[in-house]
Amino acid sequence: MSEPSAPREPGESLVALRDASYAYEDGPTVLSGLDFDVTEGRALALLGRNGSGKTTLMRLLSGGLRPEQGGLTLRGAPVTYDRKGLTRLRTTVQLVVQDPDDQLFAASVEQDVSFGPLNLGLTDAEVRARVAEALAALDISALADRPTHLLSYGQRKRTAIAGAVAMRPRVLILDEPTAGLDPDGQERLLATLQGLRDAGTTVVMATHDVDLALRWADDAALLTPSGVRTGPVAQMLAHRDLLAQAGLRLPWGIAVAELLRAKGLSAGAGEEPRTPEELAALTAPAMPGASAG
Structure with a gap:
């Protein structure tokens, strides 16, 4: 199994679940005895079959659900579920x-994005600055006055993310953010997320797309019936047994890397191609007729 190329140095744990368990009313336990960290500066992909607990995990991390046992910590301090504690959490996560459509409710894009900052009690000038910053980050400044019901699906996705970004969180958790987007929309969104990461936001993404996870994430968390397994993305997504437990297939890039190594065309660890362009660059010198210069 191979490590991802040029991994970032791990930072501190921003938000973490400790020995956390949760079950819905009249339902089975979804998560039990879970220890889970969101590490600063590491892009994390959550992967697992439907019903594996991804949504529950995300809602526990963001304070939408409260662990029945165990607890949630923010920078090592226990989170309380009173108004003060939840405000502290939601300004970070x-x-x-x-x-x-489950998140947008205001008449216009600008009004929707301003809702969170207004509830923080900020001045009008501070709210306007945050809204302008978030709209620019998501490349939708031109849509500020657009009624939300006239937006395309991709524009609505960006508006929902902008509303979260306007809170200036340290951790942004996204549930299937590329679902329903065409290839161009996906690329534009990924470029936006990279910009947010470069600006210091730690991004967690739930997805079923193992190829996207391999390309985008530093770490992967696989939700399996035997528990949650977390580690460097290329390492985790090369575990065929864990992938099978999580209802996932082997990523394209991992399969190609194995073939390249079998053919003697790859130096090995750290050279897994994550896109067709990377594959072309990796194999170009070995192609028949390729020149040394």
């Missing part, structure tokens, strides 16, 4: 759900 923001969750964007999969369907933007």
